[in-house]
Amino acid sequence: MRRGKTSGDSNIIKMPNDPRIAILGALKMIVLILLLAAIAGTIYVYQEDISIDNAKRLINYINLGASTAGKPREIELESTLQSDFALSTGGMAVVGGDMLYFVNPAGYKDMEVQLGYSRPALVSSDKEIVCYDRGGYKMCVANSYSVIKNMEFKSPILSAAMNDKGTLTVVTDEEGYKAAVTVFGKGQKQIFKWNTSENYVMLSAVSPDSKRIAAAAFSQDNGEITSLVKIFETGKDESICEIKIENEFVLGIAFVENNEICIAGETGTYLFDVKGEKKSEIRYSKGSLVAFAIECGSAPCIAVQENARDEAVRLYTLRNDGTERHSGIIRGEAVSVSAAGNNIAAVIGDTAYFFGADMEERKEKIAVAGAKEILQRSDGEAIVIFPDRAKFVSQLS
Numbered sequence: 001m002r003r004g005k006t007s008g009d010s011n012i013i014k015m016p017n018d019p020r021i022a023i024l025g026a027l028k029m030i031v032l033i034l035l036l037a038a039i040a041g042t043i044y045v046y047q048e049d050i051s052i053d054n055a056k057r058l059i060n061y062i063n064l065g066a067s068t069a070g071k072p073r074e075i076e077l078e079s080t081l082q083s084d085f086a087l088s089t090g091g092m093a094v095v096g097g098d099m100l101y102f103v104n105p106a107g108y109k110d111m112e113v114q115l116g117y118s119r120p121a122l123v124s125s126d127k128e129i130v131c132y133d134r135g136g137y138k139m140c141v142a143n144s145y146s147v148i149k150n151m152e153f154k155s156p157i158l159s160a161a162m163n164d165k166g167t168l169t170v171v172t173d174e175e176g177y178k179a180a181v182t183v184f185g186k187g188q189k190q191i192f193k194w195n196t197s198e199n200y201v202m203l204s205a206v207s208p209d210s211k212r213i214a215a216a217a218f219s220q221d222n223g224e225i226t227s228l229v230k231i232f233e234t235g236k237d238e239s240i241c242e243i244k245i246e247n248e249f250v251l252g253i254a255f256v257e258n259n260e261i262c263i264a265g266e267t268g269t270y271l272f273d274v275k276g277e278k279k280s281e282i283r284y285s286k287g288s289l290v291a292f293a294i295e296c297g298s299a300p301c302i303a304v305q306e307n308a309r310d311e312a313v314r315l316y317t318l319r320n321d322g323t324e325r326h327s328g329i330i331r332g333e334a335v336s337v338s339a340a341g342n343n344i345a346a347v348i349g350d351t352a353y354f355f356g357a358d359m360e361e362r363k364e365k366i367a368v369a370g371a372k373e374i375l376q377r378s379d380g381e382a383i384v385i386f387p388d389r390a391k392f393v394s395q396l397s
Contacts, residue, residue, distance in 0.1 A: 075107045075383075075390040085385060086124035087340075087375050089144045092383060092390060093129040095120040100131050102144045103390075110145045123162040130168060132157050139170070141188055149188055155180070161205050161254075163296045167234075169204040169213055181215045183234060192234050199228060207255040208297040210234060212274060214261055216250040225249050229263060231274050241276045254294040260320055262300040264292045269302050271318045280318040287314075291346075293339040298378070299357035301344045303334040313348050317359055325359040335371065341378035347371050352384055352393065366393065 078096060086093045091104040100120070101112040117133035124130065128148070132139040139151040139160075155172040158179070162168045167185055174180035179201035183192035192213070199217030206213050217228045227250045231241040245265065252264040256271070260279065263270045266289065271280040284304050290313065291303040303313050306329065313334045315327040332349020339345075342357040350369040354362040362380075373385040384391045 073105065073107065073392040075103045075392075077103075077385075077387075077389055083120060084122045085373060085375060085390075086122035086129060087377055087383070088124040088129050089127060091144060092375070093122055093124060093131075093142075095122055095131050100129075100140065100142070102129065102142070104144065105392075111142060111147075113140070113142070113147055115140055121160070123160050123168070125162050125166040126164045128162075128166050130160060130162060132160050132170070134158070151188065158201075159203055161203070161296070163206045163208055163210060163255075165208070165210050167206050167210040169206050171201050171204050171215070179217070181213065183213055185210070192232070194232065194237070203250060203253050205253045205255055205261065206296065207258045209258045211258065212240075212255065214253055214255065216253045216263070218249060227263075227265065229253060229261070229272075231261065241274055243272050243276050245270065251289070252292055252294045254296050254298075254300070256294070256296075256298060256300055257320075262294045262318065264289070264294050264300075264302060269294075269300065269316075269318065271300070271320060273320075279320040280322050280324065282316050282318060282324055291334040291337040293337040293344070293376075295339055297341070298339045299342055299344060301337055301339045301346075301355075303337050303346065303348075305334070311349075315344070315346060315353075315355065315359060317344065317357060325357075327353070327355065327359050336373040338374050338376035338382070340376040343376050343378065343380055343382075345374045345376040345382045347374045347384070352382070354382070363394075 084095050091102060093102050098114055098116045100115050102110050104110050115131060118136055119134040120131055121134050122129065122131050127143055129142045130139060135156050137153050137156060140147060141149040153172055155174045158171040158173055160168060160170045170182045172180050174195055177195045177197050178199060180193060180195045181201060181204045182190060185191040199219055201215050201217045203216040204213060212231060212233055214229055214231045219226050224247060227245045227248045229243040230239040232239050248265040248267055250263055250265050254262055256262045259274050261272055268281055268283040270278060272278055287304045287306045289302060290305045293301045299317050301315055301317050303315055306312050306314055311333050313330045317325050330348045335347040337346045344355040346353045347368055350367060351365050352368045352374060353365050356362055368384050370386050371384050372387065375383045381392055381394050384393055
């Protein structure tokens with residue numbers, strides 16, 4: 001006789017335990033944890049860039065980019081007292097009077113702040129803008145849409161420099177010393193400071209990889225000026241190299257590569273490695289330096305007026321094999337020179353010229369009557385600045 005179902009019977013078919021199911025479940029959990037960790041890490045790293053306003057701005061950029069594709073772009077400038085300009089995040093920072101503002105690539109202001117500085121100056125990286133008051137005590141760090149940090153120093157600020165990674169060097173007329181160079185890393189955290197009681201320091205530089213800094217000092221004895229460039233490894237108190245140049249006053253310094261530094265002076269421009277070995281030099285024996293562009297990680301370029309009686313300029317760039325490259329004679333007054341990466345731009349007279357790192361011409365020259373400055377970008381695009389507007393020009397087209 002067949003026995004009927006009891007309350008303990010079950011209609012569920014039991015499957016044998018398969019270890020692959022457990023392994024698959026564990027893998028899914030690990031992938032989920034890694035994905036959440038990646039999202040959290042991205043938010044932490046880019047927390048300053050994540051906001052509703054920035055998201056709206058990004059959408060606006062995309063829409064404007066689509067609507068203005070192929071059209072020449074111009075930025076309207078306030079025709080007031082623009083005193084300095086700097087490139088950052090695809091657009092341009094402008095400081096004029098006591099106002100600092102950023103104009104995006106579409107020509108619209110994304111940020112505007114009143115600073116009240118007496119002698120404002122700008123340096124910038126790919127993501128950040130630094131405006132400081134020369135001879136004053138204040139400094140403002142911003143991105144393209146907001147102020148990140150306001151800083152105040154105990155001693156007057158003489159100059160500042162910045163690489164694309166955002167490492168910042170600041171020279172101060174330090175109390176109790178002749179000068180000091182302070183290095184700030186991520187989040188403007190101080191990572192190094194060098195004080196000197198021996199020399200007056202006016203300029204500093206930081207290498208593209210942020211591993212080295214340089215300080216340009218000078219001394220005077222019986223009317224003769226001697227310049228001294230000291231190179232440090234970031235975080236170490238003792239310099240690894242000292243470059244002394246007699247009868248020279250340094251006007252500009254920059255690490256054109258991680259292991260090479262370019263020094264522009266009143267009588268010559270020099271290229272050294274970080275061991276102090278001279279790689280190349282140009283002396284202005286028959287002319288005078290009228291403009292130069294020596295930027296971190298870029299080919300150096302100088303403009304030399306060949307004859308004091310004639311407005312004629314020749315552009316030079318230095319190479320680490322001991323040779324130089326130069327342009328032909330260009331008639332006109334040198335207004336501005338700029339370099340970024342392997343791209344060089346210059347405004348001479350009423351014309352803009354564009355060159356590669358070996359001084360080969362990249363495109364036809366263009367008329368820019370009234371231009372007062374040119375800013376070269378590493379992607380080949382340049383911005384020509386007029387008193388009331390700025391115009392984007394591609395030197396690779």
